Amino acid sequence: MSDTNEKIVEIKHLEKNFGKFQAVKDVSFDVYRGDVFGFLGPNGAGKSTTIRTMLSLIKPSGGELKLFGKDLAKDRNYILQRIGCIVEKPDFYKYLSAETNIEIFARLSGMNVTKSKVHEIIEFVGLKGREKDKLSGFSHGMKQRLGIAQTLIHDPELIILDEPTTGLDPQGIIDIRNLILQLKNERNKTVLLSSHILSEIELIANRMVIISKGKTIVQGSVKDLLNAQELIVVFTIDNLEKAKLILQNASMSELVDKTETTTLHLHISQEKIPVVNKLFADNGVNVYSIEAKRKLEDYFLKLINA
Amino acid sequence: MFWKSTYNEFIKIAAKPRSYIGIGAITLIIVIILFAMKSDGMSFISFVTQPFEQSLAFEGNILNGNLIAFIILQMLIIHVPLLIALVTGDLISGEGAMGTIRLLLTKPISRTSILFSKYLAGCAYTLVILLWMAFMALVVGKWLFGTGDLMVLNSDGLIVLQEHDLAWRFICGFVVAYLSMVMIATLSLTLSCFSENSIGPIVTTMAIIILFTIIGTLDVPSLQKIQPYLFTSHMVAWRNFFEDPLPMDKIIESTCILVLHIIGLLAIAVYKFKRKDILS
Numbered sequence: 001m002s003d004t005n006e007k008i009v010e011i012k013h014l015e016k017n018f019g020k021f022q023a024v025k026d027v028s029f030d031v032y033r034g035d036v037f038g039f040l041g042p043n044g045a046g047k048s049t050t051i052r053t054m055l056s057l058i059k060p061s062g063g064e065l066k067l068f069g070k071d072l073a074k075d076r077n078y079i080l081q082r083i084g085c086i087v088e089k090p091d092f093y094k095y096l097s098a099e100t101n102i103e104i105f106a107r108l109s110g111m112n113v114t115k116s117k118v119h120e121i122i123e124f125v126g127l128k129g130r131e132k133d134k135l136s137g138f139s140h141g142m143k144q145r146l147g148i149a150q151t152l153i154h155d156p157e158l159i160i161l162d163e164p165t166t167g168l169d170p171q172g173i174i175d176i177r178n179l180i181l182q183l184k185n186e187r188n189k190t191v192l193l194s195s196h197i198l199s200e201i202e203l204i205a206n207r208m209v210i211i212s213k214g215k216t217i218v219q220g221s222v223k224d225l226l227n228a229q230e231l232i233v234v235f236t237i238d239n240l241e242k243a244k245l246i247l248q249n250a251s252m253s254e255l256v257d258k259t260e261t262t263t264l265h266l267h268i269s270q271e272k273i274p275v276v277n278k279l280f281a282d283n284g285v286n287v288y289s290i291e292a293k294r295k296l297e298d299y300f301l302k303l304i305n306a
Numbered sequence: 307m308f309w310k311s312t313y314n315e316f317i318k319i320a321a322k323p324r325s326y327i328g329i330g331a332i333t334l335i336i337v338i339i340l341f342a343m344k345s346d347g348m349s350f351i352s353f354v355t356q357p358f359e360q361s362l363a364f365e366g367n368i369l370n371g372n373l374i375a376f377i378i379l380q381m382l383i384i385h386v387p388l389l390i391a392l393v394t395g396d397l398i399s400g401e402g403a404m405g406t407i408r409l410l411l412t413k414p415i416s417r418t419s420i421l422f423s424k425y426l427a428g429c430a431y432t433l434v435i436l437l438w439m440a441f442m443a444l445v446v447g448k449w450l451f452g453t454g455d456l457m458v459l460n461s462d463g464l465i466v467l468q469e470h471d472l473a474w475r476f477i478c479g480f481v482v483a484y485l486s487m488v489m490i491a492t493l494s495l496t497l498s499c500f501s502e503n504s505i506g507p508i509v510t511t512m513a514i515i516i517l518f519t520i521i522g523t524l525d526v527p528s529l530q531k532i533q534p535y536l537f538t539s540h541m542v543a544w545r546n547f548f549e550d551p552l553p554m555d556k557i558i559e560s561t562c563i564l565v566l567h568i569i570g571l572l573a574i575a576v577y578k579f580k581r582k583d584i585l586s
Contacts (some may be wrong), residue, residue: 005541018583038461052583052585053583055411055412056411056412057408057411057583057584058413058583058584058585059581059583076414076416077414077416079413079414080413081414083412085406085412087409087412088403088405088408089409091404091405091406091409092406092409092578093318093321093404093406094404094584095322095323096317096321100317100321104314104317104318105409105410105413107311107313107314108307108310108311108314108410108413108415109308109413109414109415110307110414110415110416120406136323179344257577
């Protein structure tokens, strides 16, 4: 849930054209203070263009863009002073050390950043001991951590992370996810997170917007949006025909979504999973696995394909 | 914020390996010239003085540090633009190629300030290159070859400038040479605003210099009208300070044309950079 009702991002009917190509047609959403806000959409949906527009890297062709209650076109510096961001990849000066890179961006942040603050932030992202190393020797995961250090150095109110887990190994993804949760819980930051790894959003965001083909499809609370969805449960079993017959006798055949060689996909609520499992077990159908598939992916795909 | 950004740019230029290519190349070329002049300089001098030997007698230390400095300045002024463009052509486009421009332009500092920070740092780098060249040519040249009057060959004939009359000529010559190199730095920085890779602006700068130099030397009436306005026609304006009497009208004209080019190119750079969508 949002901490307050204060909107810190208000985007209304945003448009961006590149020549005749309309990359963003009609994107609208609000981010409240304290949100971990998921910004979802398939590749080419216009997420990066929207984020770049919010950061004044791209000039919008139309629409309204307010951050912290101010117009980006008029109060650019006021707004950017309150934002920390990573846009796509965390690119730094490879020929400089991690510490110097952070100092370079800190100098431009509009705040007085001390050397001890630089070291503190480097330690926070788990890079202590590597601050004097040149970036040419850093892995993608380490650069991503340094990217987060760079976003935090001037203690911004809003952190914008564009696809922060792209290219990371599973451990790196978990680390970044934990860092984002730390930002929200320990440092009380508002985070706008764009991703196409939808499970990431489901795990850490409280609110989200889904865009497709440059348009907002839906926005709201992640919990509400997901609760509105039916659960699909996949049973891996040894006898498909027998299982179907059991469901038919129990007047539950309408629950079957689809079947594959050894799997049965059912539309059921969470409470009914043990009931169906017991039904199969009592009637001699062996259940090897049960996988609940109430995931954002299904919801997301349904929306963008609509 | 502007000075903090400029300080950042100095750090970046100082840390980039490519920044030392120019200084290294100048050192190497000058060392080669000095070595060649030390070992075989007199035959080079007699090649120049031969046509005058029937009417003039040459006495004293003709092959001196002042002459060596003049020769080095004349030879290097053609190659130094490449070494300058190597760094200044990379100032904006290099950030684009590295991806750092995305971070840089999301900071609360105006794009114009960032551009001028880079420009100032580029001009400072150009100054370092020229000062190094001046040091190598004048100080090392005089240390190796001693001092003496300067003998200059131009289209009007042979001019001999007294030793005591040379210091101010060299200083003014270097100032005007610096102005023409700043012009090159401005050109490559402007081109850098249009490019997303480092090589493009460097190659284009050199291509423009070559093209304009060719146009400037072609004896075609239609091209002769534009020749006085090409910046390449004024890149050797520093030589005017080694004329006697001093052609002040030519010096003022060249200085004005170079300054106008610099202002015009900077205006284009600001216009482009402020409106540029960052897509890299």
